[in-house]
Amino acid sequence: MFFIFSKLLSFAIAPLTWIFALLVWAVFTKQALKRRKLLISSLFVLYVFSNSFLLNLVMRNWEIAPKKHNELSRYDAGIVLGGMLWYDKEFDRMQFTRSTDRVMQAVDLYKRGIIKKIVFTGGSGSILHQDMKEGKYAEQFLLNLGIPAADVLIESESNNTRENAVFTQKLLAQKMPAAKCLLITSAFHMRRSIGCFTKVGMQFDYYSTDRYSGPYKLEFDYLLIPSSQAFEEWKMLIHELVGYVVYKISGYA
Numbered sequence: 001m002f003f004i005f006s007k008l009l010s011f012a013i014a015p016l017t018w019i020f021a022l023l024v025w026a027v028f029t030k031q032a033l034k035r036r037k038l039l040i041s042s043l044f045v046l047y048v049f050s051n052s053f054l055l056n057l058v059m060r061n062w063e064i065a066p067k068k069h070n071e072l073s074r075y076d077a078g079i080v081l082g083g084m085l086w087y088d089k090e091f092d093r094m095q096f097t098r099s100t101d102r103v104m105q106a107v108d109l110y111k112r113g114i115i116k117k118i119v120f121t122g123g124s125g126s127i128l129h130q131d132m133k134e135g136k137y138a139e140q141f142l143l144n145l146g147i148p149a150a151d152v153l154i155e156s157e158s159n160n161t162r163e164n165a166v167f168t169q170k171l172l173a174q175k176m177p178a179a180k181c182l183l184i185t186s187a188f189h190m191r192r193s194i195g196c197f198t199k200v201g202m203q204f205d206y207y208s209t210d211r212y213s214g215p216y217k218l219e220f221d222y223l224l225i226p227s228s229q230a231f232e233e234w235k236m237l238i239h240e241l242v243g244y245v246v247y248k249i250s251g252y253a
Contacts, residue, residue, distance in 0.1 A: 013238050013239060013242050014235050014238070014239075015045060015046075015049040015231065015234055015235060015238070016231075016235070018045055019042050019045050019046055022038050022039075022041050022042035022045065023038075023039075023042050025038050026038035026039050026042070046226070046231075047226060049230070049231050049234040049235075050226035050227055050228065050230050050231045050234075051223075051226065051227070051230060052222050052223075052227045052229075052230040053217070053222055053223045055230045055233055055234055055237070056213055056214060056216070056217075057216075058237065059188065059212050059213040059233070059237060060213040062188060062191065062237065062240075062241070063187035063188050063190070063191075063208065063211060063212065063213050064187055064190035064191055064194070064206065064208050065187070065208065065211075066187060066207070066208040066209070066211055067206075067207055067208070069112065069114065072109075072114055072182070072205065072207065073114075073180070073205065074113070074114060074115075074116075074180075075114060075115045075116070075179075075180050075181060075182040075205065076115075076116050076117065076176060076179035076180045076181065077115060077116065077117045077118070077119045077153070077172065077176060077179050077180075077181050077182070078106045078109055078110065078114075078115035078117070078118050078119065078181070078182045078184050078207075079119045079121065079168055079181055079182065079183050079184060079197075079204070080102050080103050080106045080118060080119065080120045080121070080138075080184045080185070081102060081121055081122065081161070081164050081183075081184070081185040081189070081193060082120065082121060082122015082123070082134045082135065082138065082158075082164070083097075083099055083102075083122060083134075083189075084096060084097050084098075084099035084100040084101075084102055084103060084122075084134075084138075085097065085100060085134060085137055085138065085141070086132065086134070087132055087137055094137050094140075094141060098210055099186050099209075099210055101186070101209040101210035102184055102185055102186060102209045102210070103118075103120070103138060103141070103142070105184060105207065105209045106118050106184050107142070107145060107147070109182070109184075109207070110147065110151070114182070115182055116151065117151045117152070117153060117176070118142060118147065118151060118152055118153070119153040119154075119155070119168060119171070119172065119181075120135055120138045120139065120142070120152070120153070120154050120155070121135070121154075121155040121158055121164045121167065121168045121171075122134035122135050122138065122155070122156065122158060122164070123135060123155075123156050123157045123158045123159050123163070124159060133156040133157075134156065135154040135155060135156025135157075136154065136156055138154065139152055139154045153171060153172075153175060153176075155167045155168050155171050161189070161192055161193055161196050161243075161247070161252075161253075162196050162247065162252040162253075164193070164196065164197075165193075165196035165197045165199065165200045165202070166200055168197075168202075169197075169200045169201065169202055172202075181202065181203075181204040181205070182204060182205050182206065182207050183197055183204045183205070183206040183207065184206075184207045184209060185208070185209065186208070186209055186210045187208035187209065187210065187211040187212065187213070188212055188236065188237060188240050189240060190206060190208045191240075191244060192240065192243060192244045192247055192253055193206075194206060194253075195244070195247060195248070195252070195253025196247065196252055196253050198253075199251075199252060199253055212233055212237075
């Protein structure tokens with residue numbers, strides 16, 4: 001039920017949904033003054049959430065900053081959170097998203113000897129396609145890269161960050177009790193992940209990947225020209241902010 005609720009909430013909090021609702025309201029209202037205010041409001045929302053400068057300002061304060069390699073210790077396991085790939089049935093191959101940096105950074109850490117094993121946690125993020133387990137595709141991907149099967153642990157039943165933590169804790173308690181762990185996920189997702197894994201009693205260090213924020217820039221196009229990419233990243237950030245609040249209220253983080 002929580003999984004379905006999170007999907008509905010994701011739709012409701014998207015800026016595009018707000019803009020669409022304002023425009024529909026404007027079309028059907030009979031009051032000229034209200035219609036004008038609704039149209040202005042929709043333009044304002046569109047501009048704010050397509051502004052790269054404002055996005056970067058908020059993102060810099062939300063993301064957990066990455067660490068340099070010399071700031072890390074040596075770890076028994078690197079825990080990689082899913083949400084980075086899906087299976088394309090038509091062409092019989094895996095499709096990757098930007099968050100694939102999570103697993104690629106884990107592979108790099110493994111090759112450097114910083115982590116001894118890679119633990120991947122991720123099931124299906126779809127309501128309709130619960131059989132599409134991300135973990136099993138990630139396992140094949142890692143094996144194809146030449147990582148020995150003995151150094152890969154897979155958890156493929158979790159549907160969200162809370163379950164990532166719960167199921168991974170159980171897996172490690174069985175397979176690697178007292179393991180020294182490094183939590184690996186996207187910088188924007190790290191805050192909620194830390195909360196969830198701490199809540200289930202795990203101790204770990206963390207390593208942020210695919211950072212979205214960057215240096216402050218006072219350039220004309222960056223400050224004033226709308227960006228479709230910024231619009232999409234705002235959607236992702238709002239989803240994460242609301243998710244963090246919901247997890248806190250629910251006692252998950």
